[in-house]
Amino acid sequence: MRPTTKDLAKAAGVSRATVDRVLNGRPGVHEKTVQAVQAAIDRLGFERNLSAANLAKSRVYRFEFLLPRDGGEFLAELDAQIAEHGRLLRADSIEIRTRRVLERNPHQVVATLANLSREEVDGVAIMSSESPQVRDATLRLIERGINVVQFISGQHGVRPFDFVGIDNYAAGATAARLLGAFCKQPAGRVMVIAEAMTSLDSAERRLGFDQTLGLRFPGLSALPTLETHGNHTRAAAIVAAAYRNFPDIVGVYVMSSEAFVPLEAVLRHGGRRARTIVAHERTARTVELLKSEMIAALIVQNPGHVVRSAVRLLKARCDGRTPLASQEDIRIEILLKENLALPDKGTA
Amino acid sequence: MRPTTKDLAKAAGVSRATVDRVLNGRPGVHEKTVQAVQAAIDRLGFERNLSAANLAKSRVYRFEFLLPRDGGEFLAELDAQIAEHGRLLRADSIEIRTRRVLERNPHQVVATLANLSREEVDGVAIMSSESPQVRDATLRLIERGINVVQFISGQHGVRPFDFVGIDNYAAGATAARLLGAFCKQPAGRVMVIAEAMTSLDSAERRLGFDQTLGLRFPGLSALPTLETHGNHTRAAAIVAAAYRNFPDIVGVYVMSSEAFVPLEAVLRHGGRRARTIVAHERTARTVELLKSEMIAALIVQNPGHVVRSAVRLLKARCDGRTPLASQEDIRIEILLKENLALPDKGTA
DNA sequence: CTGAAAGCGCTAACAG
DNA sequence: CTGTTAGCGCTTTCAG
Numbered sequence: 119m120r121p122t123t124k125d126l127a128k129a130a131g132v133s134r135a136t137v138d139r140v141l142n143g144r145p146g147v148h149e150k151t152v153q154a155v156q157a158a159i160d161r162l163g164f165e166r167n168l169s170a171a172n173l174a175k176s177r178v179y180r181f182e183f184l185l186p187r188d189g190g191e192f193l194a195e196l197d198a199q200i201a202e203h204g205r206l207l208r209a210d211s212i213e214i215r216t217r218r219v220l221e222r223n224p225h226q227v228v229a230t231l232a233n234l235s236r237e238e239v240d241g242v243a244i245m246s247s248e249s250p251q252v253r254d255a256t257l258r259l260i261e262r263g264i265n266v267v268q269f270i271s272g273q274h275g276v277r278p279f280d281f282v283g284i285d286n287y288a289a290g291a292t293a294a295r296l297l298g299a300f301c302k303q304p305a306g307r308v309m310v311i312a313e314a315m316t317s318l319d320s321a322e323r324r325l326g327f328d329q330t331l332g333l334r335f336p337g338l339s340a341l342p343t344l345e346t347h348g349n350h351t352r353a354a355a356i357v358a359a360a361y362r363n364f365p366d367i368v369g370v371y372v373m374s375s376e377a378f379v380p381l382e383a384v385l386r387h388g389g390r391r392a393r394t395i396v397a398h399e400r401t402a403r404t405v406e407l408l409k410s411e412m413i414a415a416l417i418v419q420n421p422g423h424v425v426r427s428a429v430r431l432l433k434a435r436c437d438g439r440t441p442l443a444s445q446e447d448i449r450i451e452i453l454l455k456e457n458l459a460l461p462d463k464g465t466a
Numbered sequence: 467m468r469p470t471t472k473d474l475a476k477a478a479g480v481s482r483a484t485v486d487r488v489l490n491g492r493p494g495v496h497e498k499t500v501q502a503v504q505a506a507i508d509r510l511g512f513e514r515n516l517s518a519a520n521l522a523k524s525r526v527y528r529f530e531f532l533l534p535r536d537g538g539e540f541l542a543e544l545d546a547q548i549a550e551h552g553r554l555l556r557a558d559s560i561e562i563r564t565r566r567v568l569e570r571n572p573h574q575v576v577a578t579l580a581n582l583s584r585e586e587v588d589g590v591a592i593m594s595s596e597s598p599q600v601r602d603a604t605l606r607l608i609e610r611g612i613n614v615v616q617f618i619s620g621q622h623g624v625r626p627f628d629f630v631g632i633d634n635y636a637a638g639a640t641a642a643r644l645l646g647a648f649c650k651q652p653a654g655r656v657m658v659i660a661e662a663m664t665s666l667d668s669a670e671r672r673l674g675f676d677q678t679l680g681l682r683f684p685g686l687s688a689l690p691t692l693e694t695h696g697n698h699t700r701a702a703a704i705v706a707a708a709y710r711n712f713p714d715i716v717g718v719y720v721m722s723s724e725a726f727v728p729l730e731a732v733l734r735h736g737g738r739r740a741r742t743i744v745a746h747e748r749t750a751r752t753v754e755l756l757k758s759e760m761i762a763a764l765i766v767q768n769p770g771h772v773v774r775s776a777v778r779l780l781k782a783r784c785d786g787r788t789p790l791a792s793q794e795d796i797r798i799e800i801l802l803k804e805n806l807a808l809p810d811k812g813t814a
Numbered sequence: 815c816t817g818a819a820a821g822c823g824c825t826a827a828c829a830g
Numbered sequence: 831c832t833g834t835t836a837g838c839g840c841t842t843t844c845a846g
Contacts, residue, residue, distance in 0.1 A: 119524075122823055133833045138825060146831060169517035170823035176635065199695050206790065209516050288742060291804040299647040330804060415803075420797070449768070450805035451839050456639040457765075457798035481817045486841060494815060518839035521822050523846055 120160040120161045129158040137456045147388045166435065172211055181432050183216040183243045183269065183425075184230065190348075190376040191401035192421075193218075196245075196270075199421040202298035207429065214429060222316070224249040234264060241265035241432035244283070247317035248272055265435040267428050270375075270419070271319050280441065284419045288375070290326025292450055293396045293417055297369045298335035301394040302416040304370030305337035309360055311344040311384065313374040323373050327335060338369070346379045349392040361387055372397035377404055385412060400453060408455055414452040424448055473586040477506040516785065520559060529780050531564040531591045531617065532578065532774075538724035539749035540769075544618075544650055547769040554561075555777065562777060570664070574595040579603040580614060589613035589780035591630070595665035596620055609791045613783040615776050618723075618767070619667050628789070629774045631800045632767045634667045638721070640657075640798055641744045646683035648762040649742040651683025654716030655683035659692040659707055659732065662724040671721050683722060686717070694727045701731035709735055720745035725752055733760060749802060756803055764801040770798055 122143070129136045132151060139147050139154040153422040156166070171177075184199050185193060197216055205212040220227050223430040227246050232255060234242060242264060246252055248271070256279060259266050297308060309330065312320055324343060331338055344354035344360060355379075361367060366367065370388070372380045379398040381404070393414075397404055400418045426447045434441040470512060471489070475482045480499060487495050506512070519525075531548050545564055552562040570574050575594050580603060582590060588611060594600055609616050617630040620739040628662060637751070645656060654662060656679065660668055672691060679686055692708060694701035705728075714752070718736070720728045725745040732743065740760075745752055747768045755761040776795045780787040 123825095135826085136831090137832060139832090148831060151831080165556065167559075167823055169519050170560070170838090171523060171825070173515075173518050173840095174823075174825040176838055202790070202828080208513065211515075211517070257621075258818085263510060285807075286803055295802055295804045326804075357768075376819080442550070447807045449799060449807065451797060451799040452805065454640060454643055454800070454804070456643045457636055457800065459633075459795045459797065471841095482840080483817060483842085484815090487816090490841090492835040496815060515839055518822090519841070520838075521824090523821055537840080722830080 120167075121164045122167075123188040126155065126158050128149040128163055129300075130154045137348050157245075177211060179212045179241070179433055179436055180239050181212065181241045181243065181429060182239050183214065183245070183428070184220055184221045185218050185245050186222075190220075190378055191403060192375045192377075192399045195399075195401055195421050196425070197248070199425045201459065203422070203425050203429065209260075212239050212429065212433065220244075222245050224251045227252050228255040231259055232302055234259060234262075236263050238437050239264060240322060241267070243267045243428040243432065245269040245271050247319060265432050269428055270424060271317065273318075274321075280431045280435070280446075282424050282446065282448060286322035287326035289398070289417055289450050290323035290328075291374075292326075292328045292452065293323070293371050293398075294330035295334060296415045296417070296452065297371055297394060297396045298331065298338060300396075301338070301369045302367045303337075304335075306339075306366045307364050308338050308340045308369045308371060309344065309357075309364075309367050309384070310340050310342070310371045310373055311346065311373070311380040313376050313379065314345055314347055315343050321371060327371060331395045340371070344371065344380075344435070346383065348376075348379055350379055350382065354437060355378050355386060357383040358387040363391075369394040370396070375399050377401075381407065381413075386463050405453075405458065408453060408458060411455060412462060414454075418451045418453055419448055467752040468515075470513045470515070472511060474506050474512055477510060478502045480528060500550065504520065514615060525559060525588070527781060527784055528558045529560065529562045529588050529589045529591065529777060530582075531562065531593070533564055533566050533617075534566055534568045534570075538726055540723045540725075540747045541700075541804045542613040543747075543749055543769050544773070547773045550678075551770070551773050551777065560777065560781065568594050568624070570593075572599045574605040575600050577605055582607060582610075584611050586669050587612060588784050590617070591615045591776040591810050593619050594716035595667065613780050618772060618774055621670075621679055626779050628779045628783070628794075628795065630772050630796060634670035634794050635674035637798050638671035638676075638748070639678040640674075640800065641671070641719050641746075642675045642764045643682060644765070644800065645719055646679065646686060647684070648744075649717045651716045652683075653686075654714045655690065655712050656688045657705075657712075657718045657732070658687050658688050658690070658713050658721055659694065659705070659718065659728040661724050661727065662693055662695055664692050664717060668721060675719060675721070681798075688719070689722060691713075691721065692728075694731065696724075696727055698727055698730065701727050702735060705731040706735040709737075717742040718744070725748050725749075729755065729761075733797065736765075753801075753806065756806060757800060762802075763774050766799045766801055767796055768799060 123134050126137045128338050136147060136151060137155055140152050157240045176373060178193055191218045200214060202218045207214060219230050223418055228251050244266060253420050256266055256314060269284050270285060274281055328340055340453040369386050375398055377399060381397060395413045396415050398417050404416055408416055430445060431441050471482050471485045474485045479813060484495060484499060485503055488500050508563050524614050547565045548562060555562060567578050578598050604614055615628040615630050620629045622629055622633050676688055679688055718732050719801050723746055729745060743761045745761055746765050748764060752764055756764055775796060779794060
């Protein structure tokens with residue numbers, strides 16, 4: 119049996135209340151007593167039982183995912199994963215909910231963040247493109263004792279908050295490598311198309327893409343990024359124009375997480391040219407296109423993993439633990455027709 | 467506040483002990499009483515608090531990973547992941563340990579399984595190639611109330627036990643697709659090499675590989691599988707012979723999870739031919755080769771994920787829950803130089 | 815068949 | 831500064 123606070127109390131010759139105070143670093147304990155308890159902890163190899171503590175406190179972790187107000191299939195998928203994971207987590211006294219409240223406008227994001235209070239939430243996962251204002255607002259959240267993880271959008275290893283998501287530079291590089299490999303022609307142009315190029319994330323993808331394409335496939339050259347802004351008509355027009363102007367387009371990179379509108383336009387106006395398409399994220403539609411071989415490869419971040427990772431990080435920070443870096447690395451997954459998970463063979 | 471057993475007891479007009487009996491399906495409760503409690507559960511939307519229950523029971527989940535006695539780097543990696551994950555899980559009253567006890571011989575495996583008792587373990591993850599004997603022994607484990615998951619080695623969706631690992635057929639197909647794409651030459655031979663071909667797993671990988679290669683790259687043809695059996699000298703000899711006999715080898719598929727010996731031989735004797743190599747699993751060595759571009763792609767199952775998934779499944783079964791299929795699908799990940807996780811940028 | 819009482823490991827409120 | 835007491839939600843004797 120693992121030692122308990124009772125054992126500690128006996129060993130240190132104090133009461134369990136005092137042990138508790140030491141364990142939780144609460145003030146008002148004589149230095150000497152603290153030492154004694156610490157010694158007992160080390161000697162007995164005491165490890166605290168977190169769920170007992172949480173039970174006693176009736177502690178509930180309240181986390182919120184703040185997501186963009188509007189978005190497409192990828193966002194819907196995230197939403198669904200959060201909901202599903204949330205159901206499971208209720209058993210662990212973790213309540214998570216998603217709020218689709220963030221707009222493009224940084225001021226609106228700042229205002230939303232400013233309204234969050236320690237009274238109602240213990241941690242938030244924020245999916246919003248970076249800007250100095252948002253960054254400041256986030257720092258203020260932390261000061262108020264609300265834990266934060268940057269979700270999907272943002273950068274690796276830029277403290278002081280945790281980031282969950284893929285490395286966008288590497289994602290772009292991966293796209294280039296795949297496009298080059300799957301594209302038969304050694305020379306030609308590559309169309310790059312996105313919903314919008316506003317965020318730093320897109321810039322990084324584009325950078326990674328260009329660098330790797332240039333390095334590995336000198337015969338291929340990428341066109342400037344086309345932007346569809348969620349508008350089908352506009353998308354159709356610019357894509358058609360691109361195909362008209364550049365007869366040597368041999369591949370397409372759909373750079374944004376929301377791929378539907380750009381893909382639609384490319385498939386409709388590309389005809390049988392541009393057979394090699396690389397896009398991002400797994401949704402019902404992109405998977406369908408992968409299966410029917412209209413898309414060569416998909417670069418995805420697993421929505422289930424990112425959600426679970428965000429929650430683990432938030433919880434770890436709440437408990438004052440340091441999360442395990444190795445476990446929280448989000449992989450840039452590559453999906454081909456061949457390694458799509460098979461249709462569910464059943465789990466009873 | 468979520469309703470508790472106390473609330474249930476009051477609502478149903480019984481004592482908490484009776485509520486407990488109903489909740490746990492224990493016998494000796496009048497049918498009428500059961501109904502009353504059930505009704506209260508539905509009415510109040512009661513959800514039991516598992517950790518409180520576990521605390522009261524001082525329940526500890528004891529899981530064991532039974533792994534092959536000998537193995538190389540991939541196995542070492544798994545071992546490490548299990549250990550690391552185990553440390554974290556202690557906080558959740560889950561004790562996992564690994565035992566490197568399984569041998570090639572099915573009888574030895576059967577004997578080992580036969581020795582497991584409900585007294586000492588609640589669930590086991592078994593990594594052993596399938597055979598009728600082992601299958602029987604596994605079924606007997608389940609009859610004795612020990613939960614089982616087939617680990618890494620085995621097949622998807624073949625009840626009655628859970629399987630954690632990749633679909634080997636799809637993995638082989640993925641290898642073929644990548645090899646074909648990254649290999650510049652449209653025609654030539656492909657060397658297929660493995661540590662050993664004994665298991666069903668290898669047969670499936672090979673099947674998937676051949677089918678996809680034939681379908682997608684008619685110019686490429688795969689040679690019969692070479693087997694190295696962990697023996698460097700032997701490996702060198704057969705690889706050298708293959709290169710001598712087939713001057714048109716343009717690619718290599720290293721099929722086994724342990725890739726070191728085969729890779730070594732190929733790199734030493736392939737010279738600058740066979741630039742396109744696809745292998746399995748992420749280890750220090752394979753990653754090094756990927757970085758230096760000696761290997762084109764790696765097909766991996768994430769050791770951390772498989773371990774966590776196995777534990778979640780075991781725990782779910784112990785609690786009588788049905789695991790969430792969607793969450794437990796192990797992805798066939800593709801690693802290129804481009805999407806290797808970056809060197810750790812730090813997590814403080 | 816059912817209930818009262820004690821306890822799992824920890825925390826909280828209040829005395830002292 | 832420290833101890834006592836009660837209680838978190840559930841389980842487990844042991845009477846009845």
